[in-house]
Each structure stands twice: as C-alpha cells, then as structure tokens.
Amino acid sequence: MIVVTGATGRFGSVVAHDLLNRRPANELAVVARTPARAAALAERGVEVRQGDYDDPASLEKAFADADTLLFVSGSDTTPGVRERQHRAVVDAAVAAGVGHIVYTSAITAEDAQSFLADHTTTERSIRAAGLTYTFLRNTFYTEELLVPPMLAAAVENGELAAPAIGHPLVTATIADLAHAASTVLTSPGHENAVYELRGPGWTYAELADTLAAVSGRPVRHREVGDDEAGPMAFILPLLRLEQFGTPAPDLERLLGRPATPLEQAVRAALAG
Structure with a gap:
C-alpha cells in the first residue's frame, strides 16, 4: 500500500492522480486534513483517510498498512511549527510500522538556512528513527x-x-517534481537514497x-x-x-x- 499525505495540496494532489496512472486505486490511500476535499480521489476508488499534522493521534491510524509513505512537508513555516509537526509524522510512521518513507525535503537540506532548516532537522529525525528513506530535495517551484x-x-x-x-x-515545475516522486513510489532501488531535484x-x-x-x-x-x-x-x-x-541530473533521470x-x-x- 502506498499512502500519500497532503493529498489535497498543490503537490500531493498531482502525485496522487499520477499514481492512479501507474497503480490500481486499491493499492493507494491518501491522507487529508479535510477528507471531503479529496472527493475527486474518492470517486476514483482511492481510500481517503483523515490525518492532521497537528493531531498526532490521527496520524498512526492514517499510516496503517503503509508499505511506502509519501511524507509531504508541511507548509506552515512559522518558527517551530513545522519542526513539531514533522516530528509527529516521523513518530507516527515508526509506530505504524511504515516500511519506507519518501520525504519531500528541499534544496540545501544538507545544512539549510532560514525556513529551509526545518528540512535539515526532519532528515536527521528520519535517519535517527531507523526508517528506510528516500529524500527528495526539491528545488523551489x-x-x-x-x-x-x-x-x-x-x-x-x-x-x-x-x-x-x-x-x-x-527551479522546477510542480508537475515535474510530483512525477519524479511518483516514480520513486512505484519503482525499486530508492532505499536510503538522496535525490537533488533541480530543473x-x-x-x-x-x-x-x-x-x-x-x-x-x-x-x-x-x-x-x-x-x-x-x-x-x-x-x-x-x-x-x-x-x-548548480544543475543536477537526478530530476531528469527519474522523469526519464x-x-x-x-x-x-x-x-x-x-x-x-
């Protein structure tokens, strides 16, 4: 089972719809803070689960049976908020027994500045938790x-x-970055890999x-x-x-x- 968070956002929604071109609907579940906003996916046979990064109790249930979890980073860059939310996601992934976490990190995350520093912290948390991971270090849209x-x-x-x-x-388009994520979610060989995704x-x-x-x-x-x-x-x-x-070849390699x-x-x- 592939579980996608942030499924009603600009990035996650593109990933979810693209996955339906690659996998049957019964192999996909999506997580939304407000499930009604994912009605288009539900109509295509996708299981929609309620989950909120600010409600840790909702996340473990939302991640149940996830062989692979696409963890779309939170959008609230208020100092301290995203760090707290992401810690809750990582903890829930561990508790739910997620097999592989694919995290939408960011360019410069090896040692990021400003609001991008949240991605540095999250990558370290995922590694420390012992989860199998793929980090998608997305450039700016x-x-x-x-x-x-x-x-x-x-x-x-x-x-x-x-x-x-x-x-x-x-920079790179949202569609290109989302389609690269779909490739990682549906193909082997990405365990503990870090991709610098730049256009x-x-x-x-x-x-x-x-x-x-x-x-x-x-x-x-x-x-x-x-x-x-x-x-x-x-x-x-x-x-x-x-x-x-600085260009990088990873995006075009994943896109093919x-x-x-x-x-x-x-x-x-x-x-x-």
Whole structure:
C-alpha cells in the first residue's frame, strides 16, 4: 500500500492522480486534513483517510498498512511549527510500522538556512528513527517565481524588473517534481537514497526574452536593487546560494525525459 499525505495540496494532489496512472486505486490511500476535499480521489476508488499534522493521534491510524509513505512537508513555516509537526509524522510512521518513507525535503537540506532548516532537522529525525528513506530535495517551484500577474504586467509594460541573482535559477515545475516522486513510489532501488531535484537553469534576462517570444511583444529586462525586489526580497539570500545555480541530473533521470523548459512554463503561467 502506498499512502500519500497532503493529498489535497498543490503537490500531493498531482502525485496522487499520477499514481492512479501507474497503480490500481486499491493499492493507494491518501491522507487529508479535510477528507471531503479529496472527493475527486474518492470517486476514483482511492481510500481517503483523515490525518492532521497537528493531531498526532490521527496520524498512526492514517499510516496503517503503509508499505511506502509519501511524507509531504508541511507548509506552515512559522518558527517551530513545522519542526513539531514533522516530528509527529516521523513518530507516527515508526509506530505504524511504515516500511519506507519518501520525504519531500528541499534544496540545501544538507545544512539549510532560514525556513529551509526545518528540512535539515526532519532528515536527521528520519535517519535517527531507523526508517528506510528516500529524500527528495526539491528545488523551489518555478510557479512561485513565474507569478502570472507579474508576467502579464511585464508583457503589458514591456519591462521585466528583477534584482541580480548571480547565476541561473535551477527551479522546477510542480508537475515535474510530483512525477519524479511518483516514480520513486512505484519503482525499486530508492532505499536510503538522496535525490537533488533541480530543473534547467534560467535567468531573468532569458525570462524577458521568452516573454517577448511567447507574447509577440517586446519585453526587456531591467535589473533593480534589492530594495525594489518587493515580496521577492525575503528569499533573495536563498536564491543566491550556490546550490540554486548548480544543475543536477537526478530530476531528469527519474522523469526519464527532459524537465519542463522555460518557454512551456511561461506559456502555462500566462494561460492562468
């Protein structure tokens, strides 16, 4: 039995639906804080289990009979919250006798900074618990940086303003990362493996050129200071780390195909 947590989120839902293309529904169970939100999966014959990272008592039952558990990391980055939630998940996995835990970790997790440090702590907890594991060190989602209103405004104004990063950004789409997770969940040979999942690098200058090509309108790139970065300023120190500019082959190996190119991601973002 494969059990998937976070099944109603952006990542977990893609994994769950993709798994149905690879395995019968009776070999899959999903965990949701609010099961009604997983109705589409239930309609396809998937068992939906209630489980809440803030309710440790619910988790052991939710993980019952899991040969493999996809542990999708929590989204609340408030200091202390994710560390507590993840400890509860690990403890429940041990108590439920989970055979193999696949954890959606993050780029830089070998010694992470800022809110990514929760992944460092969780990897260590999983190892210390003696669980067989696979760590998927996902890069940042391309969708988080290719925000549709920002791209539309750049096309309208003919200018894409962005701060200097210093290297291409090796982000990846949610679908690519989710499909890589599905591969790990449904194929052998991933025990105690760590995968650095990064997409093809792109720059804001290349993004401006791609916007122009896709829209048929001129778009130039203008470099701005950090004080003009807006909401992006929060993650600039992370984006400038060496890892965010260093490609890795693991994503394409797991996908068995090239990762989604920038132009395709831009077209999807502009389409809404």
